Structure formats: C-alpha cells, structure tokens
Amino acid sequence: MESSIKSGRGRKYTNGEITVYWKPESCIHASYCYRELIEVFDPSRRPWVDMYGATTAEIIRTVNMCPTDALTWKWNDEEKNRDVDPSHTNHVNFRRPELLKDETEAQSEPVSVRVMPQGPLIISGTFTLKYDNKIKEVEESAVSLCRCGASSRMPFCDGNHRKSDFKDD
C-alpha cells in the first residue's frame, strides 16, 4: 500500500463483543490484516475497519497475526480479559496494557474527510457542521463541501467545479 499513515491517537472499533484498537504509527505494512480478512480490514474503504464483516473469532485470529502493536484487541466483557491465553499475542494484556482500563463506547467511528481530485471535500460520519451561524448535527451521513470556490450554494458543492477551471494541484 502506498498510503503513508502518520501518527495520531489510537482508533477503536467494536462489534459489541470485542474492541479492536488501531495505532496507525505502529503499522509497518506487513499487510496480514487485509490479506487475511479484507471483509473487515480494507485500507481502501472509509472507515477502513468494518467490525461486522466477519465473525469475532476470525477477527481475533487476524489481529493476532499483526507483528506490531498496530492492531490489538480485547473482550468488552472485562471479566474475560483477566486470564487470556498467551497464544493471543495481540491481546491488549500483552501489547498495550494501558488500554485495559479503557471503557468501550458504543460508537467511536472516526469521521472520514476525503479530498476528491478536482472536486469537493466529502465528509462522512457523525459530526457537527457550523456554517452561516448555523449548527447542523450530521449523524451517520455525509456532506460535500466546495473546494473550488465557484459553487453558488456555498459552502456546499453544487457541481460547478466541472465548469470552473479548478486546478487541483
């Protein structure tokens, strides 16, 4: 994969049973995750982790293959995290014990901000949007904001970027 993954806080994803943590700065692109389980780990999709793409057992098996602490996991039921078999190499007990205390939230999917070539900015997820003294709560949905400066529906894209000679370089 060509994409550079830069530092940031860790991300977490849950299916209600387990939570998978992603620490992008630790990723060495060994690519086990998407070679083994593209249904869950798809770097070309946003968000790139879909916790409902496979069974919990398959996700655990794949996360344990990650050679670094870029991907780790734990049970949401804290009781089960007490005594974990060391064959689960990427359980947070062994790789990132600081995460054991972390309480799982129901949803913490990051907002995806995509810069479209020669086009708008597509923002999707759950976020607040402030514009023209208004505040809009966007919940699991998307907006498309103009980047070219030529929309007549500012701040939203109205397709005018195709007519204007927007140079996206």
Added chain:
Amino acid sequence: MEEKKARLKPQAEIEVIPEGPIRIKGNIILSDVRRDIFESPEGEIYLCRCGRSKNKPYCDGSHEK
C-alpha cells in the same frame, strides 16, 4: 451484538469560516489519493475552500488576496 444508540456522539467539529477555510477538529481520517495522504491528524486542520491555495488540500492564506 449491541444495538446502535439512537443518538451517536459527534466525533468531530467542522466549521466553515466565513471568507476563509474549513476548520476541522476531532476524531477524523483525512485522505487525499492524489497527494497520498491517509492520516489521523492531531489537533486542528484548515482546508482550502477558495481553490487558490498553493498547498492543497490545506489553506495557505491565499484566500485573503
């Protein structure tokens, strides 16, 4: 499987600054295939929406000219 909560917590704050850029802060993944960007920025970022920045996708102040 857990039921999805009716109201989710906003993960980021997006602000369209009048006559200025788009300010973004929070739990986000910024991607730009053209410039090979795929990252989770710390702190806030300012993205150009005037079309004139020389440092796209970021604002470089060119909107003022």
